[in-house]
Amino acid sequence: MSGFGAKILWLLVAILGAFCFCYLALQNGESVSAIYLIVAAVCIYAIGYRFYGRFVAYKVLELDKNRATPAVVNGDGHDFVPTNKIVLFGHHFAAIAGAGPLVGPILAAQLGYLPSMLWILVGGVFAGAVHDFVVLFISTRRNGRSLGEMIKDEMGNFTGGVAMLAIFGIMIIIIAILAMVVVKALADSPWGLFTIAMTIPIAVFMGIYMRFLRPGKVGEASIIGFILLILAIHYGSVVASDPALAQLFTFDAPTLALIIMAYGFIAAVLPVWFLLAPRDYLSTFLKIGVIVIMAIAIVIVAPDMYMPKTNPQYFDGTGPVFAGEIFPFLFITIACGAISGFHALISSGTSPKMLENETHALAVGYGSMLCESAVAVMALICACILHPGLYFAINSSSAIIGTDLAGVAATISHWGFSITPEEISVLTSNIGENTILSRTGGAPTFAIGVALILHELFGGVELMAFWYHFAILFEALFILTAVDAGTRACRFMVQDILGNVYKPLGDIHSYGAGIFATALSVAGWGYFLYQGAIDPKGGIYTLWPLFGVSNQMLAGMALLLVTSILVKMGKAKYTWVTLIPAIFVLVATLYGGIQKVLPYEEGNKVANAVSHIAAVKINSDKIKALEEQLIQTSDEAEKAKIQKDISAASQAKFANLLDAILCIFFMLTTLLVVASCIGICLGKIKIPLKESPYVKLNA
Numbered sequence: 170m171s172g173f174g175a176k177i178l179w180l181l182v183a184i185l186g187a188f189c190f191c192y193l194a195l196q197n198g199e200s201v202s203a204i205y206l207i208v209a210a211v212c213i214y215a216i217g218y219r220f221y222g223r224f225v226a227y228k229v230l231e232l233d234k235n236r237a238t239p240a241v242v243n244g245d246g247h248d249f250v251p252t253n254k255i256v257l258f259g260h261h262f263a264a265i266a267g268a269g270p271l272v273g274p275i276l277a278a279q280l281g282y283l284p285s286m287l288w289i290l291v292g293g294v295f296a297g298a299v300h301d302f303v304v305l306f307i308s309t310r311r312n313g314r315s316l317g318e319m320i321k322d323e324m325g326n327f328t329g330g331v332a333m334l335a336i337f338g339i340m341i342i343i344i345a346i347l348a349m350v351v352v353k354a355l356a357d358s359p360w361g362l363f364t365i366a367m368t369i370p371i372a373v374f375m376g377i378y379m380r381f382l383r384p385g386k387v388g389e390a391s392i393i394g395f396i397l398l399i400l401a402i403h404y405g406s407v408v409a410s411d412p413a414l415a416q417l418f419t420f421d422a423p424t425l426a427l428i429i430m431a432y433g434f435i436a437a438v439l440p441v442w443f444l445l446a447p448r449d450y451l452s453t454f455l456k457i458g459v460i461v462i463m464a465i466a467i468v469i470v471a472p473d474m475y476m477p478k479t480n481p482q483y484f485d486g487t488g489p490v491f492a493g494e495i496f497p498f499l500f501i502t503i504a505c506g507a508i509s510g511f512h513a514l515i516s517s518g519t520s521p522k523m524l525e526n527e528t529h530a531l532a533v534g535y536g537s538m539l540c541e542s543a544v545a546v547m548a549l550i551c552a553c554i555l556h557p558g559l560y561f562a563i564n565s566s567s568a569i570i571g572t573d574l575a576g577v578a579a580t581i582s583h584w585g586f587s588i589t590p591e592e593i594s595v596l597t598s599n600i601g602e603n604t605i606l607s608r609t610g611g612a613p614t615f616a617i618g619v620a621l622i623l624h625e626l627f628g629g630v631e632l633m634a635f636w637y638h639f640a641i642l643f644e645a646l647f648i649l650t651a652v653d654a655g656t657r658a659c660r661f662m663v664q665d666i667l668g669n670v671y672k673p674l675g676d677i678h679s680y681g682a683g684i685f686a687t688a689l690s691v692a693g694w695g696y697f698l699y700q701g702a703i704d705p706k707g708g709i710y711t712l713w714p715l716f717g718v719s720n721q722m723l724a725g726m727a728l729l730l731v732t733s734i735l736v737k738m739g740k741a742k743y744t745w746v747t748l749i750p751a752i753f754v755l756v757a758t759l760y761g762g763i764q765k766v767l768p769y770e771e772g773n774k775v776a777n778a779v780s781h782i783a784a785v786k787i788n789s790d791k792i793k794a795l796e797e798q799l800i801q802t803s804d805e806a807e808k809a810k811i812q813k814d815i816s817a818a819s820q821a822k823f824a825n826l827l828d829a830i831l832c833i834f835f836m837l838t839t840l841l842v843v844a845s846c847i848g849i850c851l852g853k854i855k856i857p858l859k860e861s862p863y864v865k866l867n868a
Contacts, residue, residue: 179216186212190290193478194283200473203550206282207467210290210546214539217294222535225299226528229735229743230306234528237864239313239521247440248677249313252523254532256387259457260654261520262537265301265512266456267651268350269505270545271644272611273717277502278552278560279490281479284499285506285549292500292507293542296750300724301512302534303731303747308517309524312861315658316517316723318665320730322859323737324845330669332726335838336514337662338831339719341690343511344655345697346716348433351648352425352702353610354641357603359418360409361641362425366418367401368646369432375447390447398455402639409601422702429652430695436653437660437687438680444653457540459643463547463622470625476553476560482585485775489565489584492778493764497757501717506545508754510723511655512538518658526866548611551618558588559596559605563614567607577606601634612648616640659690700824703817715781715828718762722839725755729846736850737858744850755839762836766829781829788822 189209193201226232243249252260277285304316311319317336321329355362374397375390383389408414420428436444486494491502505511516534524530552560561581562570570577574590581588597605600620605613619640624633661677663686668675674682728751732744769783770776777783792815799811848854 179219182212183216186216193286196478200475201478202471203467203474203554204471206286206474206546206550207464210543211464213290213294214543217298218536218539221294222298222302222531225302225535225746226531229740229746230303232306232528232530234526235866236527237866238309238524238527239861240523240525241866242864243312243522245678248519249522251525253387254525254529257520257523257525257529258533258537260523261515261533262540263456263646263650264515264519264654265505265509265537265651266541266544267347267505267511267648267655268611269347269509269511269720270541271548271615271648272350273503273506274545274549275552275564275611275614276491277499278476278549279480279483279488279564280495280499281477282474282549282553283478284495285503286546288500288503289506289542289545289549292503292750293539293545296724296754297505297508297512297542298535298538299746299750300508300728301516301538302530304513304727305516305521305524305530305534306527307731307734308521309527309530310860313521314517315661315665316513316727316730317662319517320726320842323730323734323856324842324849325854325856328841328845331838331841333662333666335835336723336726337659337666337693339510339723339835340514340655340659340662341693342697342716342719342831343514344433344652344659344690344694345701347648347655348426348429348652348694348698349701350610350612351645351652352422352429352698353608354612354616354645355420356422356425357419358641359415360405360601360638361645362418362420363408363414364401364405364638364642365645365649367404368398368642369444371397371401372444372447376443379447394447395455395458398642402635402642405638406601406635423699426695426699426702429649429698430691432649433652433656433694434687434691437656437690438684455643455646456544459619459640460540460543460547463619464543466622466626467550470622472550472554472622472625474550474553475556477557486779487775489561489569492775493761494775497761498717498779500754500757501721501761503545504717504720506542506548508721508724508750509541510720510725510727511651513723513727514658514662515654518661519654548615548618551615551622554618554621555614556588556592557586558582559592560614561586562588562593563605563608563617564611565607566609570607572606574606599630599633600637602637612641612644615644619643656687656690656694659694660686663687663689697824700820703820715765715832718758718765718832719835721754721758722762722835725751725758726839726842728754729842733846733849734858737856741850755843759836759839762832765832781825781832784825785822785829788818788825791818792822 186209189205193205193209240249240251244251274285274289307319308314317329317333320332355365371394375394378390379385379387408418484495486492486498491498520533524533558581561584562577570580574593578588578590578593593605596617600617616637620633620636623636624630628635660683664675664677664682667686673679674685676682728747732747732751735741735744735747764776764779766782767776767780769786777787795811795815795818799808802808802811845854849856
C-alpha cells in the first residue's frame, strides 16, 4: 500500500475508533451493544502500537538490532535461553497476564462500564504498555538484572537496598492475590481442578517434545497441546459426574492454597524449558485464541451491556464489591488492566534473559501489554452483559448478602437491581455448578460471561456448562502461569538480597541457593494466600486494595527509574514519556495508601472499610466483646463457636496490622525513589550510567 493509502487507512481507523468511543461515553439508554467497546478498543490498540509504540522504540530508546542480548551472551540453557520471538511473546504475555486484567475490571464494574473503559484504554496505551516496554529495554541493556538491582546501580546503594526489600514485599502480595483467585475459582469444583491438573503433564510433554523429540517444531507441539487441552476439559465433566472421582478432585479453599504453594515451589525450581516455557506457550495459545474468539463472538452475538454507564450511588465508596471512592480506588482496583508493577518484575526477571534480539522488545514488551489490556476489556464486557442483580449476587460476599436465595434476592433488589431466586437458580444449573452466590474473585463472573456469549453460537444452553469450565480453565491457566513465573522472578530477587549478606546465596546458577530462595519466596506469599483462603469476606475484599496500591506504587518506581536512566542517556527531552504516567499513578496510589492507614473514624463506614488501621481497632473491639460473651455463657457448643470467632478475629487483626505496616513501608520507599529521581534529573545526585558493555551480535 502506498504511503498516501496507508495514511487514509489509519485516518479511517482513527475516525471509527473515535466514533465508537464517543458513542459509549455519551450513551444514556438502559443498555448498549458491546460491539462498540470491542471496535473502539481494537482501533485504539492498533493506532497505539503502530505509532506510539514505534515512537518509543526508535525515537526514545533507539533499539539496536546488532547489539547482543544477555540471552545470547550468557546462554546457559537454564535461565539465559535465546528464545523464538513468538514463543517469548507467548511466555511473557502468559507470565504478566495474571488475575489483574480479569479481576480488576470485574470488580470496578460496580461503578458502571464507562469509568473502567476510559482508564483501561487510555492507561493501557500510554502508561502500561510503555512501562513494560521500557523496563524490558533497560534490563536487557543491563544483563537481565532485576528491578531492585537496577535501582541500586542507577539510583544509589541506599535507595536500591530499601527498594529491593519493598519490591520483595510487593511481589509476595502480588503472587498471593494471583494464587487466591485460582483458589476461589477451583474450590469445590472437581471439573475445574481436574482440567487444570492435567495441564501440568501436557506442558511437560510439550517441553520434552520441542527440546528432544522434535526440536523447534513449535507448531506441532501447539496443535497436540491444544487437542489434549480440549480432551482435559471433556473428561473433566466425566470426573465431575462420577462421585468417587469427583471426591478425589474436590478440595476446600485452605487445602487448595497448600496445593498451589507446593506447585509454585516445584515449578519455580525446574528448568525453564521443562515446564514454564511450554506451559506459558500452551496457555498463551489458549489465551489469545479465546480473546480472538470472544471478540468475534461479541461482534456476531452483539450482546447488550446491561450494567449502566455509571452507578454514581457507589462513587462515594459504599459499594458491596469493593470499598473506596472512585478516585483513587477505581485506578487501584483495575490495576493490571491498565498498568502493573508486577510486569516490571517479569520484564526485569525472566524475559530479558530470553530475548533473542533487542528489536523484539517492542512486540514482547509493548505488544504483550496491549493484549493484556484487551483481556481487561473482555472481562469488563463479561461483567457488564450480566443483569446488575446477577452481577452483585456473584460478586458480593456472603457477609453482606447472606446465603439464602430469597434473602439474597431481596437484599439486592432493595439496592435497586431487581433479581429473583429463580434467575439465580436457573443460571447456577445451566453452568453445572452448585452455587454462584458470593463467588468473589472475578473468575466465576468472567466464566459466566464467556458461557453466556459462546453458548449462543456453539451448542445452546446444553453446552453452557462446558463453556463455563472452558473459561475457568482459561482463567486458571492465565493466573497460574503468572504464579510460577512470579515465584521464579521472586527467587531472583531473594538471591539478589541474600547475595549482599552471603555471596554464595546470590549465585543464580547454584541449585542449592535457588531452592533455598524459592522456599523463602513461597513461604512469604503462601502466608497471605492461606489467610485469604480462610477470610470470611473471601480474601479479595480485604487484600485486593492493598494489592492494587502496592502494585501501582511499584509501577511508579519503575517508571521513575527509567526516567533517571533517560536523563543519563542524554534523552531528557523524552522523559515526559515515562514521567507523566509515573506522576498520575503515584498521586493516585499514594493518596490511596494514605487512606489505607488512617485511624478509625466513628461513623465513617467507607473510611473504616478501606483502612487497615481501622480494621485492627474493629477486630480488637470484636475480640473484647466475644471474650465477655465467652465468660458469660455456659453452653459448650456456644463456647466453641465463640472461640472460633475469636480466632478468626485475631487472625484478621494481625493480618490487617501487617498490611498497614507494609503499606507504610511501601509508601516511604516510593518517596525515597521519588527524591532520588528528582536529584538525578536536577544533577544534584551524580551516578554514572551502568549499561553492560556493548557486544556486537555477530561477535
